[in-house]
Amino acid sequence: MTQPTWRNLPTTPLMFVVLAAMWGTSFVAIEVGLEFFPTLTFAAVRYEAAGLLMLAYAVYSTDRWRPQTRDELLATAIGAVFIIAAYHGLLYLGQNYVPGAIASIIISLSPILTAVFAAHILSANSLGKTGVFGLLAGFTGVVLVADPGPGILDSAQGLGIVLIFLGSVSFALGSVLTRPLRTDLPVQSMQAWTMFGGGVILHVWGLARGESMAAIEWAPLGIASFLYLTLVSGAVAFMLYFELLDRMGPTELNLIGYVEPIVAALMSWVLLGHAIETSAVVGFGAIFVGFAAMKKQALVDVATTVRRRIAV
Template identity: 25%
Template sequence: MVDVEEPGARWVPGFVLLSAIWGSSFVLIKVAVDAGVEPVWVALWRCLFGALALWAVWLASGAARPSIPRDPRTWGHAAVVAALHNAAPFTLFAYGETHISSVLAGVWNATTPLATLLFVLFLLPSEHPTPRRLAGLLAGFAGVLVVLGVWRGVEGGVLAGSLACLAATTCYGAGFTYTRRFFSGRSDSASALIILQLTFATLELLLVAPLLGGGAPGWPGLLPAACLVLLGAVGTGMAFLLNMRVIRAAGSTIASTVTYVTPLWSTVLGALLLSEPLGWNTVAGGALVIAGVLFARSGTRRGEVAAVR
């Protein structure tokens, strides 16, 4: 993928739209799980509809369509990335939202760059933990404690849901590090790699969903079904393509900051559409998490931490 900034601010509309799409995904997940859709099935439908949307775009591209990789090693790396970037975290976020609000899940998503930095700093030999980065990570961790409100105790359900979301962002962090080292640098088209990734994620979830999701899924109702289609086709499939355009127009450094904007959308939409409560510690802790990320990343090289979903 080419990382070249275009002059002006032509990337801004796409950036705002992308943040709104990804911010609204937490509301869509909440509607689905509240309707009784098992978390693993939420993840499966998300990947399936996302993959179908990208395959449709690929087929409509005609002669301009990129070739799908056939190298077995690329397929192997795609399977690992699919598990770390899609299958596992999508399931964990959906499970988390069976216990916590979409507002809180959106805030936890903002810890993704912190998790990514942890893996980048300690698993990539070329990167070294500097005092600035460690201080930023500590500030982000303090923000996590504030969001949880540890001084007043944490209910079992809230703790379980929050830990699931944090495990999801940890998967994102591991997935980004693996992607950077083994997957994104390949000569294949970025869009073709994403298609392969979501296809493998769908296949992986097809294997485990009947076991973890209690057999075949039932009809959740028209609204939850529509939310799942939107979550997959738009919030996953088309959003990946839009994210590529933003990266190419503004550079991956600017594109990665979409992670800081999505909690604003998830908070507003969760409060307005689902009447979810918003505590002061959620706002203050989320701000501290973002401040820690910004401080830790201020010394990173261009494009070091990209936006992942």
């Protein structure tokens, strides 16, 4: 009997859904945890703990657990600064003013911003008319999600949206800046040092804002939020991510970013009673249309590959 390529087993789509659920619910868990933790300290302790757990896993599962070359050290530093510290710091600060479901929709703009930065920084092909349309559609989606009204720029909600958008920019920029770097460091090891280093930076940032570990309220709900983000959305989710990356490839796996907001919206409604406005739903649709316009050929390739795998 011929064995399928791509490990064509039911576990792959199931793992995709589980990972989307873990990362989608993280926005809600952040919203809950912010009631009990100082903002940046919450993010810092989460990623310091998750980084140490991932480092232990890297020592166990790989043949090299620490960066050695200049490019490996630089890639780790860029990831720690832009992808962990700046992105999550701005996201957590923004979620003080914006519900997690809305935050997840704004963050779904990241793939579009990544394409824009890649076109300019990496001297890739220019965006062209389709790319410009995709970018405009994405920004239109963010405006619809923000649902601007009189005084929005001076409101707490407006500040939160700007902070989360800047976090999305930081994530996209960090993703592009690491691409030219040559590294053979196992991804588990790279992720471990990136998370731990980013957590340390977040801790320093929090101290600079006057935050203190003494201000943490160790209530059961806050502890549950922290443990969920560290163990489930952190360590376990990234192990699933590495496995799915091997099975599916980055293009297909990036589509998970458009499942997360759906999960976040449902869980925000079920657990916190937050209803999603129609404008936010339309805005999310516009962001996805923008992504589809910029990645049209990649999505066609994905669909073709999936059909072939199913037929095997």
